[in-house]
Amino acid sequence: MTALLDILYPVYFTASSPILLLLLFAASLIVVLPILIMWERVLIRFSRTVEDAHKPGRPMVPRPAGPAILLAFVIVLAPFLLTRSVAGFLMTGAIALLIGLYDDLRGLGGIIKPALSLLIAVPLILLGVYNYNPHLPFIGSTTLTIIYPLLMIIGASIFSNASNMMDVYNGVLSSVLATATVPLLVIFLLQRNLTMSVLSLVYLGVVLGFFFRHRYPSKIFPGDSGSLMLGAMYFALVVMGQLEIIGILAFMPLIFNGFFIITSVRGFREHKSFQRPVSLTENYEITANKGRGLPITLVRLLTVSHPLSEKDLALNIWLLSVFSSVFALIVYLLVGA
Amino acid sequence: MVLELKIVKETYQLMALTGASGLLLLLILWLISLVLKFGYGERSLSITIIRDGVSIMLFALWFYMFLLLRDLMGRRRGM
Numbered sequence: 001m002t003a004l005l006d007i008l009y010p011v012y013f014t015a016s017s018p019i020l021l022l023l024l025f026a027a028s029l030i031v032v033l034p035i036l037i038m039w040e041r042v043l044i045r046f047s048r049t050v051e052d053a054h055k056p057g058r059p060m061v062p063r064p065a066g067p068a069i070l071l072a073f074v075i076v077l078a079p080f081l082l083t084r085s086v087a088g089f090l091m092t093g094a095i096a097l098l099i100g101l102y103d104d105l106r107g108l109g110g111i112i113k114p115a116l117s118l119l120i121a122v123p124l125i126l127l128g129v130y131n132y133n134p135h136l137p138f139i140g141s142t143t144l145t146i147i148y149p150l151l152m153i154i155g156a157s158i159f160s161n162a163s164n165m166m167d168v169y170n171g172v173l174s175s176v177l178a179t180a181t182v183p184l185l186v187i188f189l190l191q192r193n194l195t196m197s198v199l200s201l202v203y204l205g206v207v208l209g210f211f212f213r214h215r216y217p218s219k220i221f222p223g224d225s226g227s228l229m230l231g232a233m234y235f236a237l238v239v240m241g242q243l244e245i246i247g248i249l250a251f252m253p254l255i256f257n258g259f260f261i262i263t264s265v266r267g268f269r270e271h272k273s274f275q276r277p278v279s280l281t282e283n284y285e286i287t288a289n290k291g292r293g294l295p296i297t298l299v300r301l302l303t304v305s306h307p308l309s310e311k312d313l314a315l316n317i318w319l320l321s322v323f324s325s326v327f328a329l330i331v332y333l334l335v336g337a
Numbered sequence: 338m339v340l341e342l343k344i345v346k347e348t349y350q351l352m353a354l355t356g357a358s359g360l361l362l363l364l365i366l367w368l369i370s371l372v373l374k375f376g377y378g379e380r381s382l383s384i385t386i387i388r389d390g391v392s393i394m395l396f397a398l399w400f401y402m403f404l405l406l407r408d409l410m411g412r413r414r415g416m
Contacts, residue, residue, distance in 0.1 A: 137363055139370040147389060245366070252355050256406075263404055301410050302347045309343075316348045323352045327359055335363065 021201055024076070028205025032072035036213045039068035040220050052218060054169065054310050056284060064104045064223020065210065066097050069230070072206050077199075084127045085195055089236045091123035096160050096232035100225030113224075114161050120232045121156035121239075125149050130239050137245055137335040155244075156235045159251065162258035163231025167222055168299055169286075171215035172314050174222070176321040177230050178207045180250040183329040184237055187246065196241040203233060216311050249328035253320040257298040264296040281307050347410075354406045361402055365395050 043049065043062035051058040070093055080086040099116045102108060108116070124130055132148040133141050144151070167173040181204045188196040207230065213219045222230065231254075238247030248255065275293075277300040278286050285307035288300040302308065302316050372391045 136366055136370075138367040139373060142373065144389075147393075245362070248362070249359050252359065253351075256351075256355070256358075259400065296410075298351070301351065302345060304347060306343070306345050308345065312343045316344060319344065319348055320351055320355065324355055324359075327356055331359065331363065 021197060024198060025201050025205045028072070028076050028202045029209045031075050032069065032206045032209030033212065035068045035072050035075075036065060036210065036220060039065065040213070043220070050221065052170070052221075054280060054284060054286065055217065059217075061218050061221050063221035064101070064225045065214070065220045066100055066104075066223055066225025066227075066229050069206060069210055069222070069226055070094060070097050072209070073202065073233075076202050076206070083195075085129050085199065085240055088124045088127045088129040088240065089199055089233060091127075092120055092156070092236040093229045093233040095123065096120050096228040097225045100164070100223065100228035103224040103228075113164075114157050117157035117160050117228065117232075118153050120160055120228075121149075121152040121235070124156075124236060124239055125152060131242055134242055134244050135336070137331065152239060155239070156232055158255065158258070159235035159238075159247075160228045160231035162251065162254040163234070164224055164227040165258045165261055166254045166298075166317075167224075167227040168297075169310050169314055169317075170218040171211060172317050173227055173230070174207055174211035174214040175314065175318045176253065177234060178204055178211055179318065179321040179325050180234065180247075180254075181207065181237070183246060183250050183325045183332070184241060184243055186329060187243060187332055188241055193241065196237065200237050200241070203237060216314060243332075246328045246332050249331055250321075250325045252324040252327075253298060253317065260296045260298065260301075264294070278303055283307075283309075285309050286313055350410065354410065358399075358402060358406060362399050365399050369395050 040062045043064075048062060048064075049060035050063050052061045070090075073090060073093065074081070077086050077090065081090070096117070099108070099113065099119070103113055130148065130152060132145050133143055134148065135141050163173065163177065166176060181200055185197065185200040185204060188200055210222070210226075214222065234247070234251070238244060275289065275291075277289055277295045277297045279289055281287050286299065286303050286309075287307035288304040294300070298317060298320075299313060302313060308316065369391075372395070
């Protein structure tokens with residue numbers, strides 16, 4: 001194994017060949033699709049399906065996609081599993097996946113899920129794949145020896161749960177996460193940071209591949225396992241690549257949504273414990289429910305004056321994500337990060 | 338096939354708020370940089386605690402701005 005790594009390492013991590021990176025991207029896309037299709041069949045066979053409540057006839061859709069997505073990551077990154085950054089990236093995702101899987105199968109309470117999510121950053125801390133000298137705009141290099149790991153623990157919970165709360169309609173989560181990865185990838189390429197370029201490219205490839213099955217009309221749902229895991233892995237990219245502020249800016253629509261919900265329902269509460277923020281019209285359009293005390297979600301804000309079809313709603317959320325990602329990239333180019 | 342997609346004005350408003358919040362974050366980071374420059378090179382624990390404490394409070398201010406943004410978008414529309 002070590003000999004294989006010795007041969008592959010120089011080719012993979014020090015080669016500056018764009019072709020190699022493109023091949024890796026293509027491999028991520030190619031690997032995830034058949035795995036997802038096979039996993040959909042397995043889920044259907046074992047009746048692991050849920051209603052897609054926003055469509056006529058409420059079709060049953062397999063859930064969760066999380067384990068299949070993680071398997072795709074493991075296969076694409078298999079030659080490098082022993083490297084610390086790849087191991088940290090995958091282990092972070094695996095912990096989030098386990099928490100989400102329990103939630104998918106048994107259900108977790110409103111406060112337990114974010115509390116358990118505090119464990120997500122543990123592999124990154126134990127493996128030491130972070131730099132406690134984050135480089136921030138204006139401030140430059142800082143020394144946050146003790147605070148940084150604590151912020152990582154909280155940050156991982158915020159990113160993964162924000163991602164989980166955004167998983168509301170067909171294709172929304174996958175399109176938003178893919179878009180938010182683009183500024184990271186561009187910056188890693190500009191920095192000639194090949195390890196992070198490879199990781200972000202594989203992440204983008206797998207998420208885009210997943211988007212093809214998740215887009216309207218969804219063939220599979222990520223479930224809590226998939227959404228928590230993808231959010232946690234995005235966080236790992238941000239931390240390992242030292243793009244904390246850029247990551248926050250690109251992730252803004254998801255953070256908005258999560259923070260709006262938490263503050264409007266006054267704390268961490270299971271979504272079944274409060275009235276639905278939106279409802280369906282006769283034409284299967286989504287419209288905001290009026291009244292105080294209901295959760296304020298991004299979807300409710302977008303549908304407050306006009307009902308929107310599920311497709312239009314996904315497009316509007318995606319546009320917000322495009323805006324945030326472009327904004328994040330401009331901030332990097334102007335002030336650095 | 339003609340692709341008809343509806344982009345609502347709330348999206349543009351949210352974009353503006355996202356941009357405003359992002360700029361506010363940068364402003365707060367600039368303020369933090371001023372705080373961190375205060376007592377630069379000072380190794381005393383109390384100075385470090387005060388410096389980090391002020392930085393965290395400034396960062397918390399940014400999150401508080403989310404509440405104001407939410408009110409701006411939501412409460413006026415009867416949410």
